[in-house]
Amino acid sequence: MIVILKNGIKKEETESFTKYLEKFGVEVHPIVGETQTILGLVGDTSKIDTTVIQSNRLVEKVMHVQEPFKMANRVFHPENTVVDVMGELIGGKKIAVIAGPCSVESYEQVLEIARSIKKSGAGFLRGGAFKPRTSPYSFQGMGLEGLNILKEVKKETGLPIVTELMSIEMLDKFIEDVDLIQIGARNMSNFDLLKEVGKTKVPILLKRGMSSTIEEFLMSAEYIMSEGNENVILCERGIRTFENYTRNTLDLSAVPAIKKLSHLPIIVDPSHAAGMWWMVEPLSKAAVSAGADGLMIEVHNDPAK
Numbered sequence: 001m002i003v004i005l006k007n008g009i010k011k012e013e014t015e016s017f018t019k020y021l022e023k024f025g026v027e028v029h030p031i032v033g034e035t036q037t038i039l040g041l042v043g044d045t046s047k048i049d050t051t052v053i054q055s056n057r058l059v060e061k062v063m064h065v066q067e068p069f070k071m072a073n074r075v076f077h078p079e080n081t082v083v084d085v086m087g088e089l090i091g092g093k094k095i096a097v098i099a100g101p102c103s104v105e106s107y108e109q110v111l112e113i114a115r116s117i118k119k120s121g122a123g124f125l126r127g128g129a130f131k132p133r134t135s136p137y138s139f140q141g142m143g144l145e146g147l148n149i150l151k152e153v154k155k156e157t158g159l160p161i162v163t164e165l166m167s168i169e170m171l172d173k174f175i176e177d178v179d180l181i182q183i184g185a186r187n188m189s190n191f192d193l194l195k196e197v198g199k200t201k202v203p204i205l206l207k208r209g210m211s212s213t214i215e216e217f218l219m220s221a222e223y224i225m226s227e228g229n230e231n232v233i234l235c236e237r238g239i240r241t242f243e244n245y246t247r248n249t250l251d252l253s254a255v256p257a258i259k260k261l262s263h264l265p266i267i268v269d270p271s272h273a274a275g276m277w278w279m280v281e282p283l284s285k286a287a288v289s290a291g292a293d294g295l296m297i298e299v300h301n302d303p304a305k
């Protein structure tokens, strides 16, 4: 339920009204605008009599939210959310570009790539240190050593770092060292992990699960936000369909759908979607045309090897 308060209601009045609403056993999340405050009620609102709330002198309007996600819902927060990652904005006017290798392989490799992507205009450096691989026999990433390489390269280039967190044990280290924590497609439904990153204030890049609906994707964002971390950026990275020419099917319709349903920024990862380098350029253009707030592109210094 969304309660829109009248213009110019005093802070103390909002606070006492919030306490009153909390007595119904719901959580109240205020969005304080310049002239108006909106209260988002999360939880079981069935015991609340809408007519009583509507007749309160502080209240302009009461709205019911049909979708199961509240904090991620655009109704709850009509303005676009802009996430600040070390002064680089995602969700604003500029298309955010995150680029870098799939995996961190060495200091020299990451530094070479970072310098090159910076020159090309990218604002963020990505690179996996802990890799979620389909096969346990594939390279699992350099782990903490890889994280340290990213940190060193950040000192050189100033580019904020984006890297994937796979387990809760590493969270404290990531809070210290990582500017934008990636939750990968395979962990989109790891609700314990989502809750833990939700308790931090570090911006989170949440990738869409490979077989997840748009609603499930937004519910995962809701897990993070309901713990208090509202700095969530969504990433469409392709979904499983019957088509097997491409690695995944890039669901570009998710971009306008999410723009309509949610206020959160959404970026597109054409690399993991298509799995073919020559598709990255046309799909990037299409993503931006569809309204994406940014792109995440894999880059390698020696792709042939």
Ligand code: PEP
Residues within 6 Å of the ligand: 102, 128, 132, 164, 183, 184, 185, 186, 207, 237, 272
């Ligand atoms: C990645 O970005 O490195 C990655 C593994 O992507 P995804 O989780 O989308 O498969």
Ligand code: MN
Residues within 6 Å of the ligand: 102, 103, 272, 298
């Ligand atoms: Mn990859």
